[in-house]
Structure formats: C-alpha cells, structure tokens
Amino acid sequence: MSKALTISIDAMGGDRGVDIVVPGLEIVLTRRPGVNFLLYGHRDVVMAKLQDHPKVAAVTEFIHTEVAISMGLKPSQALRQGRRVSSMWCAIDAVKQGRADVVVSAGNTGALMAMAKVYLKTMAGIDRPAMAAIWPTIRSDSVVLDVGATVEAGVKQLVDFAVMGEAMARVVFGIDRPTVGLLNIGVEEMKGIDEVKAADQILRHSKLPIDYYGFVEGDDLGRGTVDVVVTNGFTGNVALKAAEGTAGQLSYYLRQAMARSLFARVGGFLAQGAFAMLKDKMDPRKANGGVFLGLNGIVVKSHGSTDPEGFANAVDLAIEMADADLVKKIAIDLAVLKNNGGGKYAVHKSGNGKVAAVS
Amino acid sequence: MSKALTISIDAMGGDRGVDIVVPGLEIVLTRRPGVNFLLYGHRDVVMAKLQDHPKVAAVTEFIHTEVAISMGLKPSQALRQGRRVSSMWCAIDAVKQGRADVVVSAGNTGALMAMAKVYLKTMAGIDRPAMAAIWPTIRSDSVVLDVGATVEAGVKQLVDFAVMGEAMARVVFGIDRPTVGLLNIGVEEMKGIDEVKAADQILRHSKLPIDYYGFVEGDDLGRGTVDVVVTNGFTGNVALKAAEGTAGQLSYYLRQAMARSLFARVGGFLAQGAFAMLKDKMDPRKANGGVFLGLNGIVVKSHGSTDPEGFANAVDLAIEMADADLVKKIAIDLAVLKNNGGGKYAVHKSGNGKVAAVS
Numbered sequence: 001m002s003k004a005l006t007i008s009i010d011a012m013g014g015d016r017g018v019d020i021v022v023p024g025l026e027i028v029l030t031r032r033p034g035v036n037f038l039l040y041g042h043r044d045v046v047m048a049k050l051q052d053h054p055k056v057a058a059v060t061e062f063i064h065t066e067v068a069i070s071m072g073l074k075p076s077q078a079l080r081q082g083r084r085v086s087s088m089w090c091a092i093d094a095v096k097q098g099r100a101d102v103v104v105s106a107g108n109t110g111a112l113m114a115m116a117k118v119y120l121k122t123m124a125g126i127d128r129p130a131m132a133a134i135w136p137t138i139r140s141d142s143v144v145l146d147v148g149a150t151v152e153a154g155v156k157q158l159v160d161f162a163v164m165g166e167a168m169a170r171v172v173f174g175i176d177r178p179t180v181g182l183l184n185i186g187v188e189e190m191k192g193i194d195e196v197k198a199a200d201q202i203l204r205h206s207k208l209p210i211d212y213y214g215f216v217e218g219d220d221l222g223r224g225t226v227d228v229v230v231t232n233g234f235t236g237n238v239a240l241k242a243a244e245g246t247a248g249q250l251s252y253y254l255r256q257a258m259a260r261s262l263f264a265r266v267g268g269f270l271a272q273g274a275f276a277m278l279k280d281k282m283d284p285r286k287a288n289g290g291v292f293l294g295l296n297g298i299v300v301k302s303h304g305s306t307d308p309e310g311f312a313n314a315v316d317l318a319i320e321m322a323d324a325d326l327v328k329k330i331a332i333d334l335a336v337l338k339n340n341g342g343g344k345y346a347v348h349k350s351g352n353g354k355v356a357a358v359s
Numbered sequence: 360m361s362k363a364l365t366i367s368i369d370a371m372g373g374d375r376g377v378d379i380v381v382p383g384l385e386i387v388l389t390r391r392p393g394v395n396f397l398l399y400g401h402r403d404v405v406m407a408k409l410q411d412h413p414k415v416a417a418v419t420e421f422i423h424t425e426v427a428i429s430m431g432l433k434p435s436q437a438l439r440q441g442r443r444v445s446s447m448w449c450a451i452d453a454v455k456q457g458r459a460d461v462v463v464s465a466g467n468t469g470a471l472m473a474m475a476k477v478y479l480k481t482m483a484g485i486d487r488p489a490m491a492a493i494w495p496t497i498r499s500d501s502v503v504l505d506v507g508a509t510v511e512a513g514v515k516q517l518v519d520f521a522v523m524g525e526a527m528a529r530v531v532f533g534i535d536r537p538t539v540g541l542l543n544i545g546v547e548e549m550k551g552i553d554e555v556k557a558a559d560q561i562l563r564h565s566k567l568p569i570d571y572y573g574f575v576e577g578d579d580l581g582r583g584t585v586d587v588v589v590t591n592g593f594t595g596n597v598a599l600k601a602a603e604g605t606a607g608q609l610s611y612y613l614r615q616a617m618a619r620s621l622f623a624r625v626g627g628f629l630a631q632g633a634f635a636m637l638k639d640k641m642d643p644r645k646a647n648g649g650v651f652l653g654l655n656g657i658v659v660k661s662h663g664s665t666d667p668e669g670f671a672n673a674v675d676l677a678i679e680m681a682d683a684d685l686v687k688k689i690a691i692d693l694a695v696l697k698n699n700g701g702g703k704y705a706v707h708k709s710g711n712g713k714v715a716a717v718s
Contacts, residue, residue: 222601
C-alpha cells in the first residue's frame, strides 16, 4: 500500500455495467483510500453515475469510449468491433501504456482474454496464459489455474502455471512457501494423462524453489489440501462450475427442507445467525475475480453477474497484486526456472504422440 | 423382474469386505426376492458371515477363492496376482461363462477395470470402455460418463459414450428418450477441445435416434439439464470428485454453523426433520455404483467405503440393468449407429494433429 496505485476500470462490462462498477468503486475507497481510477465508458451512462458518487468522482479520471463489448459477442467479433474504440480495449491500453497498474473488467470473458492476449502479449518465456481463480476451501482459500484460458495445456504450460500460481498465492495469501499440487485422477495405472505425469516429474525433480506436493484429486479442491492447484483450462473450468453447481444444488435443498414444516421454519428462524454464517462462507462474491496470468500486465475479470460488493472484491484483489508487483515477481521466478534447468527440459514423444520421457 | 437373475458378487472387495457385502445382500432380498447370488471369497471369512445371514445363505452358492485383491494394489499387480485365483477375477468369470447376469464388486477400481477389460473384452465396435456414474441433480438423477476409465477420449469414444449412456439412462430411469449433452466450457471461441467439437458435429448431424441437447457446462451437472452427460474420463473423474468435495465442504460448514450458538442448536433441533431430508438428498449411498459400459458383460463397482445399504443400492442398480438386458440394448444401438453412418465418420486431422474436419 505504499505506492499510489492507479486502477484501470472498464465501466461498461458485466450484466449491469456502470450500476455495479461505480458503487463498487465507492466500497473500494472505504477500504483502500489513496487509490486512483481511470474509468472507461460511454459518457451518457457514466457521467450521471459519477455525479451520484462524488467520492469516486474525486479520484477518477473519466475517459469516454464509444463502443461497449456486449456479453454475447465472440472474441473474434469483439476484436473486430472493439479494437481501440471500446471501453474494454482502452482500459487494457492504460496498463499497456503504463498509465495504470492493473485493469479490472466485469465484461465478456472471452473478449477480455482475447484482447489482453493480443494487446498485452505473453511474458517472455510464456506462450500460453492462464486464468486463475480463488477457490474457497475448508482450510483457507486456494489458487486454482487454469480455469479456462488454455483448454489443452502441455507439459511446459502446466509447469509454467505452477510457477505463476505459486507467485500469485504468495502475494494474495501472504504466505512464504505455498504448496503446489497437480490435479490428477486416482484410478491407478491409467493414472492421468501423459502431460500431467511428465509435469509431475519436472516439478518433482527440478531445483525450482517450489513446495511441490504431488498429485491431488478433485475432492482435494474443497478440502484445501494445497495452496495452488494446477490443471488444464478445460478440466479446471468444468471443476469450478461443477463445484458452483453443487453449492447451488445444496442451497436449493436446504431452502426446500427449511420450508417444509412449521417446526423446520421455526428452527430455521432460531438458527438464522448460523445460516447467515453459512451464507457468508458460501458467498460467491467473496472469491470474485479471475486473474489472467502470464501476460505483460495483470488483468482481473470480475463475474459479470456480481453486485457492487463483489465487484469491489475483484478490485481489491487487483490492488493486492499490483501492490506486490506480481508481474515482476513472476518474471523473476521464470528466470529462476530457466536457470535451474526447469525451462530447458525436453519432452520426448514416441511414435504415437505419447510422452515417452522427460529430460 | 420376470427373469430369475443370478448376481455374481466379489465378497472380498471394499474397505470392510464381507461385513458390508453379506448384510447388503440381505437388504437386497427384502426388495428383490427371487434373485440368486454367486458369492466369491475366502471360506474363513465368508462361511461364518453366511451362517449369521441364513436368508442370504439360502439363495447363495458360495465359491471359495484363495486370493483377495487389496485396495492399494496396482492394476498390473492385481492382474499378475489375481488372475484365475482371486475373488474378483472369479466373480467376473461367472459373467464371462454365462453363469451370472451381472457382477458387483466394492473392490479396487483400477484392478476391477483392468480385469474386466482383459477378460470380458470390449463389445464389437467399441474400443474403449467407460465408467458411468449416477449423478444426483435437483431435477432427478443423471448418468455421467466417463468418470475415469478412458482418460483421453477421442471423437469416436465420445460418440460411443453418448450411445451407451443413453441406453443406460433408458433402463435405469425408465424413460423413453433421455436427453444427452456433451460437457464443454463456456469461454467462447476457444470453446472446448477439438475432440468435443467434432463429437458435437457428429451427434448433431447423424441420424442417431438420440435426443441430443448440445453442449452443457459444469454447473449443468447439479442442475440436471440433461439426462446423460458425456465427457472424457479425466474431466469426468475430476468433476465428480470436485462435486463430492464441495458437498462435504458445505456439510462441514453447516455442522459448524449449527454448533455455534444455543439459538442455532435449538433451531437445529427443531429443524431436524428438515435436516434429515437434506441428509437423505445428499446421501452418497443412494447413488452408489459406477457402471463399466462397453464390455461384454455388466460390471458394477460399489464405493469401497460404503455400508450395507450403499452396497445393496449398487446391487439394485446391477439387477435393474441385468433385468433389462442392457448389454443387448447397447449392441442394438451400436448397430443402429453403424447403419446410420454414425460409425463410419472420418476425423481429418491437420498437420499439427488438430481435428480439421469430420465427414
């Protein structure tokens, strides 16, 4: 919190756009006074909102942009329509030009990823970015990556994700040596896909300064067995949504059960403090914010359907990472990876395309 | 229920072996009188147990086997040590020889899959088996496959899984036209892996008599959007365990919350009927039983850590499928698939190994 941070904000993203963004920024200011905002959006909607929130207006530079990227647009369409002229692109541009330390958008995920990739580009040594999510566990939170940026991750990507996720966990959780696990399945022998097995060998035998735990399984996610869980974007995205779906399903059962009888309703009334705690634990707004890692700049994606509190949490997360200069930390770690031979491993494939050896 | 069914049972599998198996069979008999059992295990433990359960003993042919496959054994070790002499192998053999209609084991999953594959072999037209799970949803149950047998499923496998899962859903849920969805991720453009996109094209355009819904995402699992969800074994296994983990996590929060204050405890007491209903909804024993599909015979895997009620549910599931002659139904469907050109599609890969076209 020592630096004066500038946060670039896409005011037009998300299901409710500026109506959650500006009130969200007001919440941020109560917790992190001293930050500044660059706010990108259409003057017709943003100006009025800023007038309602003078505290936000006082620390905000507003920049009018003509185009808003709609939630249903495909990334390729978004790039065609939104390059240079959209609030999303211009908000990213502020980071690119060094005018802002980090960018936050609640907009279209695919479009945001595509623009960030095209414009910020991947860091030296990284060829595929990852999207990291904060996963609430019974122990504390974990970082899970990738949850949808790189659907098919090869050996190198998985190792890179481990390095980047570990750096993020250090910053966000404030711990020195986060533990890192590789997501796998428990059916022996057939155990896992070749890429995962090869990445395990590298993480196990390299001299990387990472506290590598080994394989974890799907149920280790909620258990919080490790601080960082590494997987490919397809599996990570499915797991994240399966867990969200299960949480929704159980909330539904609970509501149904509590509405069932007078006893249950009275009981529910008496237990409402307990339910409030439960609701708080399960609040998806608390862990709001997917982080794109591996680019020359940090991009935070807020849930499109969140509320001001949720958006504020995404901005808080962005501030923490900008404050700690996460991109620089990752660059240093990648250099260590390279110097320790971790960046130089070769994956030998046999005739059928399977990973035969790692050296 | 018209046929006199014979169920082959591995008495030595699971964390508690015969102690859950025989009491489980007693529960089965209360619901399905008229079935017979072939029970494979070591005489030293099984005989005494059968004496305690004369109703089970009355309809059981007991066959002594020397070897029990332990839970920690690797599939390759299990095959070496257990071929011909283990309770697991002999229980499968009964199906192979036509002496039993279906086999149930609570034993080592990897070993069971390996033995079943090696010995029963895959059906004509199928080259990789799948493990199907019953997934409880807020609508009703769904069939999800594969949850761990075929970690990397190609286009053909995914289509085969759709056909087999649909047949299973018809039998187990007693519905005429179950809906079938393909698990994918929602980030546009990058949408999914090539195999999943190609399988979607085939299921969409083939003349298969399947009610194909299209893509579903991870949160559709708990929502019960479709009756059958198709995915590869790696992703399916991670999703299943992530959902189980989340359910465990929320139960933990609920217990914690209810123990928090006197009000909450009194409320919890009054609401205990509601909680019982909730517990019942979330009871993992109810959906116990993974089904290996695509082999010449049905193999049902019960959870190793279940209790007699859970084991009985796995046997019930086995009985339903044997009763409906699921293997024959699947064989007919595969013939339809082949005749409709569904079995003849070609997947064209471009130079980099990506799926370029399907015809």
